Amino acid sequence: MPREARRKSASEVYHVMLRGANRQEIFHDDEDNMKFLDILKKYKRISKFALYAWCLMSNHVHLLLKEGEEGLDTTMKRIGVSYASFYNWKYRTTGHLFQDRFKSENVETDQYFLTVVRYIHQNPVKAGISPRVEEWKWSSCAGYYDQVYYPGGMLDRNKVFKMFGEGRSIAKDQFKEFNERTNNDECLEDIYKKRKLTDEQAREEIKRLLGEVEIAQVKSLPGWQRDHQLIKIKTIEGLTLRQAARILGVSVSLVYRAGI
Template sequence: MSRVARRRDPETTHHIMCRSISEVQLFRFDDDKVKYLQLMALYCKKFECSILSYCLMDTHVHIQLDPQGCDISKFMHGLNLCYAQYYNRKYKRHGHVFQGRFINKVIDVDDYNLIVSAYIHNNANDLPDFRDCVHTYYFSSYGIYLGNYSDNYGILNTDFILSQFGNSPETAQVQYAQFVTSCNNVTQKDKQFEIIDSYIYNEPYEYRSERFIYYRDLTPGKVIEIVAEAFDIQTPNFIKNKYSHSISEFKAICVFLMRCLCDYTYTDICKELGNLTLSEVSNLTSRGFVLIQSEPKFKNLLATTT
């Protein structure tokens, strides 16, 4: 039976859930969860997207992802593949770690973002040590929302959700905590909007969208043109010269931006530039990512190209 095509909608948020295969505990120890969060931070930077909420359980993961224009399949494939490789190396095993494809639900009704966030943050109620005190569970973003923990991984956008509950951070945190508590034991399929209607609409409420979207419909030629201008290069087409080491940084940043903003695969980039192998494109992508993250003179390039 053919698989149903995944609904992507890169400009809307998604509720994503992935689970380990039945005979595997996805996170055996806390440092496994730390590793997953570190990888999630890495891929958020690589794909220029952010997380609205998350909860890491022993056998599965919930993520409320704001793709900001990126391809969620590529994001999740890279994240879960890297974690599976780490897991198999650490525990000296082979084979699959995750159970099939990840599940995603497009959140195409604005208010549903709130109920999904509450649902994810209430997941820790299933853990005996955190029943009725989900705000103390470190591997959920709820504690960060309430100011109990810092976002040490730099992946979380709390402003988008909290801005719906009040203008001041203190008021928003209190109102949001009450909302999450009121959603306890309510499933996504049950009364999804009944709680929002009774809780939110009886209070002063104004929906404000503060999400940022990178429009990733640029052509490779446009990317090369913009980066060439930043490098003060007059003839950007010589990027296709395989042996031109003098433009290695220029080429690395162009390749990274093609991956990030043109939604190009390694194979697509090889065809576009020519004279490159898949491994060379992979290395250039990694180098371009490091350059943009670490060099002040390159950090504005993402904003310039969007």
């Protein structure tokens, strides 16, 4: 059966989710995250799309963008193929890295536009892997807060600030309050509903990742070995920092600081 064609957004703005095949990890270290962002910036320049928000998680990516001089499908294919080539070269693997087709939804009102920006920035917080939106270095949040972000020069933030008034300073303050506000936002949730792990499920996922290392041994490992294991454990979808700390018998701050 042929795939249903995407419905064109009247605003040409889309919320895009790019996910690893079979939910596999697509970013294993800082180099991977930086490479994807470098590729994103390259094709932003080539395709001339506007980029309003992004967030890189361990096995998926959120983008909020406006089509440029080519269709969304073409742009996302360029980005996906380029990163997959790097990934397969670096890790000496073959086969599909991403699911066959990225997911997207049309963003056609100002209200929903702002909802998606906030949803994207709060992704790491709601997943329990970052305590605050601005502390996740692989999202666009830092750019909105006038902090240094990688790779720089990629964020189109004027559209957002204009929605909060003409004065830039006041607009930034009002956006920050909005961006951090507690909410029940749902975006693309009809496609991918985030799972919440029970402690029993979390324990089994942790055991699987640790391999021959016992859960009880993690807290006694040498610092670099312990952090290496914690970094892996933090990628488990649906696992919170508090849950990981409780199961491993370590502090929440220790889990949080691993890899930072």
